[in-house]
Amino acid sequence: MQEMDERNAQTTTPERAATMQDIADRCGVSLITVSRALRDDARVRPETAGRIRETAAELGYDPACHHAARRLALRKHGIHVINHIFATFMPGDFARANYFLSLFRGVLETATSRGFALLTADPTMTQPLPIYTRGDVDGFITIGWDTCQQNVPLARLTPTLRGRRCPIIVMLIPVEGCSRVLTDDFSGAYAATAHLLELGHRHILHFWPEIPEMGPIYLHDQRRAGCRQAYCDYGFNPDEGLYGLRMDNMLPLGERMPDALRRARAAHPGITAILLPNDGYASLAREALRALGLSIPKDISVVGFDDAEPLPDAAGQNLLTTVRVPLEAVGRAAAEMLARHVTEQQSELEAVMLPTELVVRGTTAPLRS
Amino acid sequence: MQEMDERNAQTTTPERAATMQDIADRCGVSLITVSRALRDDARVRPETAGRIRETAAELGYDPACHHAARRLALRKHGIHVINHIFATFMPGDFARANYFLSLFRGVLETATSRGFALLTADPTMTQPLPIYTRGDVDGFITIGWDTCQQNVPLARLTPTLRGRRCPIIVMLIPVEGCSRVLTDDFSGAYAATAHLLELGHRHILHFWPEIPEMGPIYLHDQRRAGCRQAYCDYGFNPDEGLYGLRMDNMLPLGERMPDALRRARAAHPGITAILLPNDGYASLAREALRALGLSIPKDISVVGFDDAEPLPDAAGQNLLTTVRVPLEAVGRAAAEMLARHVTEQQSELEAVMLPTELVVRGTTAPLRS
DNA sequence: TTGTAAGCGTTATCAG
DNA sequence: CTGATAACGCTTACAA
Numbered sequence: 001m002q003e004m005d006e007r008n009a010q011t012t013t014p015e016r017a018a019t020m021q022d023i024a025d026r027c028g029v030s031l032i033t034v035s036r037a038l039r040d041d042a043r044v045r046p047e048t049a050g051r052i053r054e055t056a057a058e059l060g061y062d063p064a065c066h067h068a069a070r071r072l073a074l075r076k077h078g079i080h081v082i083n084h085i086f087a088t089f090m091p092g093d094f095a096r097a098n099y100f101l102s103l104f105r106g107v108l109e110t111a112t113s114r115g116f117a118l119l120t121a122d123p124t125m126t127q128p129l130p131i132y133t134r135g136d137v138d139g140f141i142t143i144g145w146d147t148c149q150q151n152v153p154l155a156r157l158t159p160t161l162r163g164r165r166c167p168i169i170v171m172l173i174p175v176e177g178c179s180r181v182l183t184d185d186f187s188g189a190y191a192a193t194a195h196l197l198e199l200g201h202r203h204i205l206h207f208w209p210e211i212p213e214m215g216p217i218y219l220h221d222q223r224r225a226g227c228r229q230a231y232c233d234y235g236f237n238p239d240e241g242l243y244g245l246r247m248d249n250m251l252p253l254g255e256r257m258p259d260a261l262r263r264a265r266a267a268h269p270g271i272t273a274i275l276l277p278n279d280g281y282a283s284l285a286r287e288a289l290r291a292l293g294l295s296i297p298k299d300i301s302v303v304g305f306d307d308a309e310p311l312p313d314a315a316g317q318n319l320l321t322t323v324r325v326p327l328e329a330v331g332r333a334a335a336e337m338l339a340r341h342v343t344e345q346q347s348e349l350e351a352v353m354l355p356t357e358l359v360v361r362g363t364t365a366p367l368r369s
Numbered sequence: 370m371q372e373m374d375e376r377n378a379q380t381t382t383p384e385r386a387a388t389m390q391d392i393a394d395r396c397g398v399s400l401i402t403v404s405r406a407l408r409d410d411a412r413v414r415p416e417t418a419g420r421i422r423e424t425a426a427e428l429g430y431d432p433a434c435h436h437a438a439r440r441l442a443l444r445k446h447g448i449h450v451i452n453h454i455f456a457t458f459m460p461g462d463f464a465r466a467n468y469f470l471s472l473f474r475g476v477l478e479t480a481t482s483r484g485f486a487l488l489t490a491d492p493t494m495t496q497p498l499p500i501y502t503r504g505d506v507d508g509f510i511t512i513g514w515d516t517c518q519q520n521v522p523l524a525r526l527t528p529t530l531r532g533r534r535c536p537i538i539v540m541l542i543p544v545e546g547c548s549r550v551l552t553d554d555f556s557g558a559y560a561a562t563a564h565l566l567e568l569g570h571r572h573i574l575h576f577w578p579e580i581p582e583m584g585p586i587y588l589h590d591q592r593r594a595g596c597r598q599a600y601c602d603y604g605f606n607p608d609e610g611l612y613g614l615r616m617d618n619m620l621p622l623g624e625r626m627p628d629a630l631r632r633a634r635a636a637h638p639g640i641t642a643i644l645l646p647n648d649g650y651a652s653l654a655r656e657a658l659r660a661l662g663l664s665i666p667k668d669i670s671v672v673g674f675d676d677a678e679p680l681p682d683a684a685g686q687n688l689l690t691t692v693r694v695p696l697e698a699v700g701r702a703a704a705e706m707l708a709r710h711v712t713e714q715q716s717e718l719e720a721v722m723l724p725t726e727l728v729v730r731g732t733t734a735p736l737r738s
Numbered sequence: 739t740t741g742t743a744a745g746c747g748t749t750a751t752c753a754g
Numbered sequence: 755c756t757g758a759t760a761a762c763g764c765t766t767a768c769a770a
Contacts, residue, residue, distance in 0.1 A: 017504070019747060030757050035749065043755055064503045068437040069747035072762045077750055084499050087486075097470055112491055117456075117500045119486050120477060130453050131486045134433045135386070136505075283685050316652055388763060399741055404765065414739060438763035441746045446766055742769075747762105754757075 018059040019066065026055050038063065080165065082138050082342055086111050086335065087119040087131075089142040098308040099278070099327065103171060106331020107141055114339040132157060137166065139338045141331075144170030144180065144218075167341040169334045173218045179341065179350040181333045185219050188323035188356030189226030189275070192303045193242075195321075195358055196273045197234045200367030201301060203270035207277040208244040220277065223305070227275065243268050247277070257281070258288035265292070272367055273301040279309035282320050282363070286311065297365035307359055319362030326354050387428040388435065395424050407432065449534065451507050451711055455480050455704065456488040456500075458511040467677040468647070468696065472540060475700020476510055483708040506535065508707045510700075513539030513549065513587075536710040538703045542587045548710065548719040550702045554588050557692035557725030558595030558644070561672045562611075564690075564727055565642045566603045569736030570670060572639035576646045577613040589646065592674070596644065612637050616646070626650070627657040634661070641736055642670040648678035651689050651732070655680065666734035676728055688731030695723050 020038070024031040029048065036044045037052040038061075063070075071081045088107055090100050104120075111118045119137065121129065123145070131137060140157065157168075170178045196204055206227055209220050224244065231238035245264050265271055276282055282304045286296055294300050304311070304322035311320035333352055340346060389407070393400045398417065405413045406421040407430075432439075440450045457476055459469050473489075480487045488506065490498065492514070500506060539547045565573055575596055578589050593613065600607035614633050634640055645651060651673045655665055663669050673680070673691035680689035702721055709715060 021747080031747090032749085032758080033756060035747095036756090039749090045755060048755085062502055064499045066747050067499070067503050067505075069441055069762090070749075072438055072441065072746095072764095073748040073750085074762080076760085076762045079750090085488075097466055101466055101470070108489060108491060112494055112498070115498060117488050117490065117498045119454075120489055121486065122477060122481055125481055129481065129484060129486045130433045130436070133431055134436050136436075283681075287685055312652075316656055390763080400763090401742080401765085402740060404763095405740090408765090412739060417739085435763055438746090439765075441748095441762090442764040442766080443746080445744085445746045448765090740770080743767085745766095746764090749761090750759105751761105752757105752759085754755100 017065040018056075018061040020061075022059055023052060023055050023061060026059070027052055080345075083136050084116045085119060085137050086116045086338060087121060087137045087140050089121050089123040089140075091123060099280075099306060102308060102327035103143070103331040106328035106333075107335045108331075109328075110332040110335035111339070114335065116335070116339060116342075128157065135166075138342045139167040139169065141169045141171065141334045141338055144173035144175040144178065165345075165347065167338060167347075169338045169341075171330050171334050174351075177349070179337055180352070181330050181337060182351065182353045183325050183330060184353055184356050185222040185323075185325070186226040186229070188305070188325065188358065189223035190230045191226075191356075191358040192275060192305075192321075192323050193227045193230035194234065195360065195364065196275075196301060196303065197230060197236065199273075199301065199364060200369075201273040202236065202241050202367075203243070203268060204241060204273045204275060205243050205245055205264050205268070205271045206275045207247060207281070209247045209277050223275075223277075243271065257284040258291055261285070261288045262292060271300070273364070274303070276302065276304050278306050279304035279311065279320060279322055282309070282311040282322075296363050298368070301364040303364060311363065313362070321361045321364040322359055324357045324359050326356070329354055386434040387425075387430040389430070391428055392421060392424050392430060395428070396421055449714075452505050453485045454488060454506050455485045455707060456490060456506045456509050458490050458492040458509070460492060468649075468675060471677060471696035472512070472700040475697035475702075476704045477700075478697075479701040479704035480708070483704065485704070485708060485711075504535075507711045508536040508538065510538045510540065510703045510707055513542035513544040513547065534714075534716065536707060536716075538707045538710075540699050540703050543720075546718070548706055549721070550699050550706060551720065551722045552694050552699060553722055553725050554591040554692075554694070555595040555598070557674070557694065557727065558592035559599045560595075560725075560727040561644060561674075561690075561692050562596045562599035563603065564729065564733065565644075565670060565672065566599060566605065568642075568670065568733060569738070570642040571605065571610050571736075572612070572637060573610060573642045573644060574612050574614055574633050574637070574640045575644045576616060576650070578616045578646050592644075592646075612640065626653040627660055630654065630657045631661060640669070642733070643672070645671065645673050647675050648673035648680065648689060648691055651678070651680040651691075665732050667737070670733040672733060680732065682731070690730045690733040691728055693726045693728050695725070698723055 020031050020034045024034045027034070027048075029052065033044055033048065034052050034056075037049040038056060040049075067081075067083075071083070074081050086107075088104065090104055108118050116138070119131070121132075123142070168175075168178045170180045172181075172183060174180050174182060193204065204227070206224065208224055209217055227242055228238040231242055243264065245260060247260075261274075274285060276285060282302060285302055289296060289300060289302075296302050302321070304320045305325070306327070307322045307324035308327060310318035313319045333354065337350055337352065341350070389403045390400050393403045396403070396417075398421065402413055402417065403421050403425075404410075406418040407425060409418075436450075436452075440452070443450055455476075457473065459473055477487050485507070488500070490501075492511070537544075537547045539549045541550075541552060543549050543551060562573065573596070575593065577593055578586055596611055597607040600611055612633065614629060616629075630643075643654060645654060651671060654671055658665060658669060658671075665671050671690070673689045674694070675696070676691045676693035677696060679687035682688045702723065706719055706721065710719070
């Protein structure tokens with residue numbers, strides 16, 4: 001059986017991918033003619049072209065195989081051939097799995113459908129992989145981590161990309177000099193606050209992450225502004241009813257949640273509603289509140305953010321009232337934007353803002369009078 | 370400030386990456402001497418080499434930039450330069466998010482630490498992206514989907530890779546002709562069954578996915594064999610106590626779970642324990658059982674598989690007894706294996722099997738007498 | 739120790 | 755319409 005296969009094989013050794021020269025030899029034409037024929041250059045006799053294309057097919061010629069040579073040749077004439085590779089930076093620990101996954105899924109889906117392969121790297125990696133400086137990547141998509149946080153790759157990348165046409169799209173958080181896809185967190189927080197105010201709540205605890213070394217955190221500042229605006233628009237004073245729970249560190253809050261809530265309630269006994277920084281905290285909050293003898297939404301209303309993580313009730317239904325952030329759409333928009341930048345040689349910065357939406361479920365209820 | 374930057378710039382236009390010729394011109398040596406110096410070739414005077422390296426640094430010469438040219442040049446001599454790109458196929462819907470994420474995280478972590486970038490593709494993509502046939506990918510890692518299922522990319526890839534040295538590592542399910550990283554599901558299922566038998570259970574329902582068009586599903590067959598072996602070793606007859614619940618379709622089971630369980634119990638009223646095909650079904654099963662008036666583990670014991678998805682109790686603690694499959698380690702091992710294949714030019718197939726481990730939590734209890 | 743030659747596979751430019 | 759030429763940036767083989 002092996003022998004048969006070998007006999008059936010083309011005369012070219014299977015080791016080596018077929019080249020234009022191979023085709024030219026077979027057809028008795030010059031290499032250039034082959035090159036032209038395969039690129040549908042008009043100035044080659046249709047008959048010759050047909051014969052060439054046939055032979056190419058016979059030999060299993062695959063233009064993609066010699067993409068690198070093509071790029072090299074065209075560089076002489078200043079022609080940039082796109083490579084069909086995007087790169088993203090996603091946290092390797094995927095701590096908030098659904099959050100990043102949604103973004104990632106959107107990016108992957110759209111990149112793929114546009115013919116681009118997607119490289120993934122962990123933003124905490126200590127040094128950029130060779131491929132990033134090689135010029136093989138057509139563009140980058142990343143979460144626009146605020147300056148001092150984890151934008152290691154972005155910071156490290158920028159200098160190596162200097163002078164090279166290599167667009168970077170940031171998602172969710174704006175970064176100077178990059179095209180961006182943002183979400184309207186201001187309006188989301190506004191809607192959530194308005195919802196609570198309309199339910200009669202007047203004293204709301206707003207989780208407000210602020211890590212000292214990081215400076216202001218764009219998203220959370222936007223949201224805080226939205227909350228305050230709602231207070232004002234409804235005729236209330238945010239300084240009297242909206243309490244910011246400043247968090248100096250986001251992750252290990254699991255253990256400290258009960259303590260944080262207890263102290264917040266001690267300082268502001270009137271609190272009847274809580275705005276969380278993301279859905280992941282909801283189950284922690286539910287636990288902590290239960291320990292304080294409070295049940296949701298009877299005694300206290302809770303609103304999440306992102307709509308990325310469910311808070312399942314006994315029947316497995318998600319009962320978390322939250323602000324939906326269209327994460328997958330953000331990913332799709334970013335990839336689409338990048339594809340446009342890359343294929344249309346467009347170099348102007350672009351900005352898109354996607355709407356958020358309040359999703360009312362079961363963790364908010366009218367204020368008990 | 371811009372002006373200053375421009376004045377400080379090197380004489381080479383920043384548009385163009387520095388080349389060896391640029392360095393040679395500056396140093397008054399030939400291009401080839403530069404090539405040698407930068408590759409630490411011994412046969413170049415140390416003094417000259419030093420000067421060359423200095424100039425290279427000044428000009429910001431980055432060898433990675435011209436990686437493609439290097440590959441092209443070396444091909445003449447039959448030398449294969451590795452490209453430091455791996456590719457994986459991961460389901461884009463990430464239906465069982467944690468499961469695939471764990472695998473992915475392992476692959477990504479190890480690939481990155483070995484200096485390889487990771488390309489991700491959705492296995493359902495209709496046609497392979499250009500990069501896959503281009504020879505830019507050094508090797509592939511994928512779940513070894515059984516032949517008839519979603520191995521679209523694998524099937525479509527193999528012919529294009531014919532004759533090319535491009536190793537493929539499959540995870541979890543063996544595929545002919547590929548190196549593999551497997552898990553000992555036989556032992557895992559054995560341990561789970563033994564655990565239940567020791568607790569006094571004699572009538573166990575074993576979910577046994579079997580999709581007609583797919584033929585036997587390796588993992589589930591392994592597990593079933595493990596279950597049966599345990600029955601035999603403990604002196605029981607699997608044909609009398611181990612009931613297979615054949616599933617002809619895995620995904621939309623959510624709605625059919627209550628029905629499936631009801632019918633299984635009708636057929637085999639003695640059932641006191643259930644072996645699930647994966648953790649994701651645990652919450653569905655809990656619901657369905659609750660609806661039948663049965664509580665876990667009082668009335669019925671339940672064992673999951675994978676330890677990828679928690680079954681949280683009221684306090685958020687995972688109470689699912691399950692078989693831990695070291696998914697992240699599988700990913701790491703696969704990437705490590707691939708790196709070895711690629712860097713050591715090794716072409717012999719390799720196989721690794723990682724152990725599984727029964728994790729006893731709160732969903733299994735002694736049989737009520 | 740250094741330089742010269744030739745070529746990897748392709749393409750734009752110019753000549754036939 | 756077709757072909758020869760030179761180049762993209764690099765490397766091995768061989769000569770000086």
